[in-house]
Each structure stands twice: as structure tokens, then as C-alpha cells.
Amino acid sequence: MSETPHSIGDVSPLQIALRSSKPTLPSILHDLTQLRAVPSASANAVVELFPHISGQSKLTIISGGSREARRLHRVGVVLSGGQAAGGHNVIIGLFEALRQLNPASQLFGFLNGPSGIIKGQYRELVASELHLYLNSGGFDLIGSGRTKIETPEQLAAAKKTIEALQLDGLVIIGGDDSNTNAAMLGEYLRSQGCVCNVVGAPKTIDGDLRSDDIEVSFGFDTACRTYSEAIGNICRDALSAKKYYHFIRLMGRSASHITLECALQTHPNLAIIGEEVAQQSLTLQQVAERIADVIGVRADAGKDYGVILLPEGLIEFIPDCKALIKELNTLLANGSSAIEDVLPQLTPSAANCLQAMPKEIQAQLLLDRDPHGNVQVSKIETERLFIAMVSDMLQQRSQQGKYSGKFNAQPHFLGYEGRACFPTRFDSSYCYALGYTCALLVDAAANGYIAFVKGLARPVEEWEVGGAPLTSMIHLEERKGSRKPVIRKALVSLDGTAFALFASQREGWVLDDNYRYPGPIQFFGPDAITHGCPLTCL
């Protein structure tokens, strides 16, 4: 099945300018005919469930190959999961590299995510269309989706499509789940004697898909820079108006990488890092008190304004909240959701946590449940939760003569505006190089690999490329009695350089207004040139 190309709508001057602005390529990728993939000495151990794709070595792509003609490749590509800036550049890099290796090679885009593979919905991608998408945001060239290829039926359907199309390569652009899926599909295809090579590319704005080789996932830089533009603007507004506290929740599901990066970019008065809250075993009440303390210190200095950053995943890092959610998921499965009924059945710390919450959030926790009866944690508006809690605390402190400021707060959530933007120059080049690398891995018949581009703190020209076996990142976890493969989300390391930098500076941000204003992402001029990789991957 084939579909007509999607209309790309009206075109802005920036879009036109960026279309004709070729990303910088690492020097190693200047002449593909010279390259070869060399295995590193240490082979990866065999992982249960993945007999056909484990035990493989990491591949580094170096020059010095013979200039022999390369095989014609027929490759499929799919976008999986949430948007991240630069996805189109991965596809364009992949296309261009395949054509350079053999001008007769073909690239097929599966439509609307992995379900396009299962259903056999695809479109051949051609240069005349692709050039319109260079350096653009979004995943709208072929769409994306969250369907997984997991069940025997889905795996068989995928194989059928792959064989019908005679693909020798499939590139899955996705996050931790999608890359786990890539490994499962690569394993399945080999076990069935199918020669198609499955290669993953590390995508997610959350920045939590990291390893020794994957220094950052693509889209993280653009998302953080887009949020930091808004945060910097809000900091300057707070400093000018001097009357509001802005509570800003930042997307990034679990780990606090985005909050950490944005804090380093903008220097807010307070940024809560979920991983630190977990390490210190703070209660919900204590986190709110920490916020109230900062507001109190600033009020003593005559400052009734400020900016506070909160990671989206915070609630699940707070031990008592985490326990509460777990207990509620069990209790509410039985139906009752009146707080009087629920409270006596909770453990004391979970009950305290629930009682510390404002009424609206209690109601949201008890009533809003997903189709499996679970509490919908991602729907909790943490910024509003803390505004309500802190407001109550400050009122109490005021009555006790311990606080004499005025508290006016504004809630913000920054998320969707950072996923489908024009990629920064960093993400443009990074994605383009990832696309090239995926092509080289398919050409090297690497199955069950994830492409990497590393040395990102150095100039683009010096970046190195290669592939790591996906099994080197996969762990088996006990889930409902069976062992399930997962790529663990990389959390913020409290021993890492980025956190240390943050920890060394943040005291100075509490009282002084050392706000930093990164401004909008620039693609031309001095700022575009000085813009390197994210601070959290230095």
C-alpha cells in the first residue's frame, strides 16, 4: 500500500532559509566509499531471550575500507513515539547515505509509527519530497505512533511486510521502549531466517536514553533550548514586574535531565531535581517546605517574585507519593474512591501524603483513572499542587509572624511547544550524522544495533560514529511473573559533572537574581555558531 505525500502547508521565511542550509557532517562521513565498520575486541555477553543478536561486538566506523561497489539496499524507516526535533534529518541523512553507497538504493517510510509496518502502510521516499523537510521539525513526513510490535501475530505481520518489500534494513527511530522493540524484532527476524537488519536511532526529548556511546538522545537539545527561551523570558518578566512567582513544570516524563539542563541555561531561583529528592527521601510536605523556605528568604530581602522549575516526573520520585500511588492503584481497583473510605486503608505515610494535598488534587487522584484503573500520574499538575500547598504554608507562617511577603503565583507547563520545533544546529547535524550512521550499519549487516555519534562536545567535524549492540543496553526485569526486556531510563547522576555544576551554583541563584536569558534559538549569526551540545552532556 502506498499513500500520497502529505501536504506541507504554508511556508515561512525561516523554513525556506533552513531548507537550503545543509547540516555540517563529521569529517569521517565525507566519503562513504572509504569506510568500514570494525568490531571492538570485547564482545557483548549472550543475553537470554536474544540468542541471535547478543554476543555481537560494538562497531566503530573508520576510514580505510576498499572502494568496492556497495550492495543495493532496500531499507524501511519508522518513527516511533513522541516527537523530537531532528527526526526528519535522520531520515534525510539515511536516504542520502544509502544513495551515496549505491544510487539505486530505495528508502520506504512506514506511516504513523510501527503500526505502519504491521499493516503494511508505507510510502517510498524520494529526494524531491525529502528536500522540503531538511532541518524542519515534527514527524509529519511519515507520522509516528506508539503501537509496539510485540505479540507473535504482530511480529509475523511485520515480517510479512518486510519480506514483501524485500527490505534488507529497517531503521527504528525511537526511545527506550522503541529500541527494546527494535531488538525484539531483530531477534525474531533472525530466528525466522529473515536477513533484514534492524537498527535503532536514539530519539527522545527526555534525554534519558544514554550510555557510554550515546551521550544524549536527539531532540533533547532543541527542547531544552526552546523551554529555556521561555523560562529566561519569564525570569526577566518576574524581575521586571516584581510581583509573581512562576511555577514552571517541564516535560520529560521520568528523569529530571530537562529541568537540570534548563536550570543551567537560565539560573532560576530554585529547580527541584527528582533524583535528589528520592536520594534524600523527602516527603511531599518537605518538598513544599523547601519551596516555601526559598520564598521566605526572598521575602525577607524584599523580593516577592521568582521562578521555580519542577520536573514532570517529580511526584514519582517522592517516596511517600510513590507509595501512595501504588497503594491507590491496588485499593481503587476495588471500586471505592471516597476519601473517607480510602484513608483508613492506606499506610500512615501514604495517608499523610494524601492529606497534605489540596482537595482538587485529592479528587483528581481518586477519580481520574486510566482504563486499567490506575491513577494517572502524568495528569497531575504538579505546578498547581505546589502552588496550593505553598500558599497554605505561607499563610500559616504569616499567622505565626514568620513570613510577611505577598504570594502571587502563576502556573506554567512547558512541553508540547518543545517537541516539534525546528532543530537547533546541534540537533540538525547530530540527526543528519545519525541517519548516515544507520545507513552504514545496514550496509555492514549489523542487526540489533543502535547507531551512535559521539564526542559531541567537540566540533562536528571531529565526531565519531558507530553502532552498539542493543543487547548491551537491555536488562531483563521481572514483570508480573515473567522476565521482560527493558532499556532502563538513564536518570540524572547525582555524581555527574552536570549536577555538580548545578549544585555549586544554585545557592547563588536563590537570593540574587542571576537569571540568564538564552533567548530564541538562532540559526544564523554569532549565537548559532557558538551553540554547542547541551551542558548536561559535557
Added chain:
Amino acid sequence: MSETPHSIGDVSPLQIALRSSKPTLPSILHDLTQLRAVPSASANAVVELFPHISGQSKLTIISGGSREARRLHRVGVVLSGGQAAGGHNVIIGLFEALRQLNPASQLFGFLNGPSGIIKGQYRELVASELHLYLNSGGFDLIGSGRTKIETPEQLAAAKKTIEALQLDGLVIIGGDDSNTNAAMLGEYLRSQGCVCNVVGAPKTIDGDLRSDDIEVSFGFDTACRTYSEAIGNICRDALSAKKYYHFIRLMGRSASHITLECALQTHPNLAIIGEEVAQQSLTLQQVAERIADVIGVRADAGKDYGVILLPEGLIEFIPDCKALIKELNTLLANGSSAIEDVLPQLTPSAANCLQAMPKEIQAQLLLDRDPHGNVQVSKIETERLFIAMVSDMLQQRSQQGKYSGKFNAQPHFLGYEGRACFPTRFDSSYCYALGYTCALLVDAAANGYIAFVKGLARPVEEWEVGGAPLTSMIHLEERKGSRKPVIRKALVSLDGTAFALFASQREGWVLDDNYRYPGPIQFFGPDAITHGCPLTCL
């Protein structure tokens, strides 16, 4: 009283690049010593309450003046009201022009808004500090505030400060209220024999301070471009993910200029213009139905995603809501706020409007009141109101077999992130030229004038400058038995070019995804050069 300069925090690369990037000046302002202000033939009629400053002519600044030495000026400047990008450039332009006219001239910045004039809180502004603020956002150089200079005591205190500082000029940078205040102060000073000339500069992101001479207020362009960046990103995200409706409320208190400009920049599926809703006398229910209709049409085409723009001032344009709010303000002054008590006392249309609202919004309307007992209209989260109403409607239509889509919505509010940003090249130049013009008006002893820079659709070099008597914009309105001067907010003209352009295109945006992605504001490169004035002032 004098204060030490405020610390400007850590500095980003963009901030450094922009500091050394001198704005383009209109050609007319290249050599100030040649200029003279000429009155136009038609003098403004005398306006009651303003005998000393009405009857003055519009002034146009043209070349051909004598090169005689100009007087030394001592000028005060104050920022009044909410932030708008470019305020610092007005101050810097003013400073530079004053120094060019006479190198011994001095500029004093009043701190934290008009209250700085009343309290005598100011700081002399010097070149070494000012150059750090060129092309920066925010009002933090001297702060802003909303205090008005209205009572006899306030007016007398202001005069005392002005005389103590021996000012011959006072520049008030503000919106409609602040410029009305500027006229009142100018009138008062003359009536008291004080020679200081009060000049206003048109500031507000809302874009509702317009006249024949004032084609747009400063800050509007930057705010709209910042919101349009986010809206464009969200459009592309919607198109890629294909599962959410994004309801985006846009700041801009009363008029819908911002929504109209952003709609023209981004081509959303639907944008509600408050002025049109008022003209058509739509009820709240009907506005919600119009939204549900668009969602229904798209669902029939298999599209369960989209972007809808809502102006902040919408509620007050909907006749039944407006009536409801007016009635509630009277009723609730008597205390009761239970819906059962309130409903029977409302007129039928107001009662229908209240009943059409979701429970949370009803509660918000009835309980959240300002210190005067009034309903807090600006706190109503219109995007959540319509999500709830539309969701109910779609559920009903689904039960009736008239809708078969999936409705998942995300609420957004864009406001604070657009007020204190780095000004666009347009706002940079516009503000800089406004500052120059204010200096020339003070030099021409123009009292009770507002500076204008016009011809904004032409290249900067061709812009014209001058001053209009504030009384030409002031109307007297009956308020609580007395006649009060006001500058009426300029609403979106349904007969204007911008609305006509919107009306001619919007049908095509409903079903097709003709989204336009303006991307982040660029200061360098092709996009920065092609960026002109806002589309709504063409």
C-alpha cells in the same frame, strides 16, 4: 534619592551579540541638529478637563531646521504597566538623542513605575550602564509599576519631585491608562505653572493602543512572534502526533489583535475573534458549538487533532457572559454565592450562560472575587472552560450518532513568556526611533503629546516621526456619576485589512492542515532581514 544600578545577572551569547548590534535608525533621525517640529494645519479641539494641553496641533518632525545649539535638557523617564519588549531601547534612544542635542543633557530613570515619581525614587542613567541593555528584554533597568498619578496629593508629590530635579521633560512609557495619566499630569503641571513637558510613548503587547498616527504599540510584534513560534511548534506537534486538540488562550486583555496576528502567522484550524463574536451576538453555548462543529468536520475526515486559538478577552465579548458578570458583580456584593441562591435572581440569558458552564468554572465565578467583590474575569481559564463544554457536547453528539471521533485536549496559556523577550529587529528599531522622537518632542517643548513613528510597513529608513496631542485620543466617559478621561482601547476592526485577510483564508484552515511554522525569532541571517512589521498593521 538614588539607588545603585541593578545587577544584570549572567549573560548569554545572544545577549552579548545583540548588545553590540545597533538598531537601524530612520534616515530622518541621522542628524538631529537639522530637525524641526512643524505643526499641522488642523488644531485639535479644546477638551474639557484639559484646557492647558488641548487645542494643540499635531507635530511632524522634518529636516531643515537651523543648526543652532540646543538647550540642555534634564529629562525623567518612567516605565508604566506590564512589560513589552523594547522598553530599554526607548530609554536608550531617548538618552542618545538628548546627548546628541546637547552633550550636557541628563536623563533620570524613575524606579518601579509612576510611584517612583511620587516618592522621588530615581537614578541618573549613564552610558556605561545603558549600553548593557541595548536590545534586551524586560523593564528591569529601572523597573515598572501600575500606580497612577491621579489624586491631588499624588499630582502635587509628582510636581515636587519634578521641580526638585529641575526636569524640563518627562517621558511616560505606557499603554492607554498610562498615556491618559500622562495627559492629566501634563495638564496639571501647566496649570501650576511648571514648565516640564510630558510626552508619552505607546507601549503594550496587546496592540490596542492605535490611532491614525500610532500604527501599532511597541512590544506587540515581539509578543506575537514569540507566541507564534510556540503555536507553530504545537501545530506541527498536533500534525505529527495526530491525537490532541490544543486549546491555546493568548494574552491580550481585551482586544483580539494578538489572536488575529498569531492566526495570520500560524494558520490554526480555528481562531475565535472576540469582536466578531460580539458583532454576531453569539452566546457562550454557540461559541462552544462552533468549536465542536470544527472538531466534528475534522473527525469526519479522520482527523482527531487540531489547534484552536482563544483570545484572553473572549468572555467579555460574549454578550450573555458579559451580562452574567455584570449581574453577578451586583448580586454577590450582597454576600450569597451558592448557585441555588444566585440562579433565580439572574436574568434568563445570564442564568442560561451560568448553567452552560462546567461546575469548576461556576465555582470560580461565584467564589473567587477581587477585593471590591467583583468577579475576576481575567482569572477564568477560557481554554479549560471550552475544553469542558466541548467535551460534553461531543459526548452528546456521539450518543446521537453525530460524532464518532476521539477527543483528547490539551490546555495552554501563552502570556508571560512574550512580554520580556529580546525585541525583534522591528521592535528594536521602532523603540529606538520612539526614544529619539520623545527627545525631539521635549526639545520642541511639546507638552501632553504622544510620540509616533509611522509608515512602519516601509523600510526603517523611510519611517516618519512626530507627536500627536494626547487630547486627540482622549474621550470623556461617564463613570459613577463623573466624567472620566479615557483613551479607548482600539478593538479589532471587522472592516479592516487584517481581518479581511483572515476571513478570506480561514475556511481553508479548518479541514486542511495549512499550518505555518514561523519558528523562533531570528536576529541574524535571511529571516531577520525579511522580518517586517506585524501583518495586522499592514
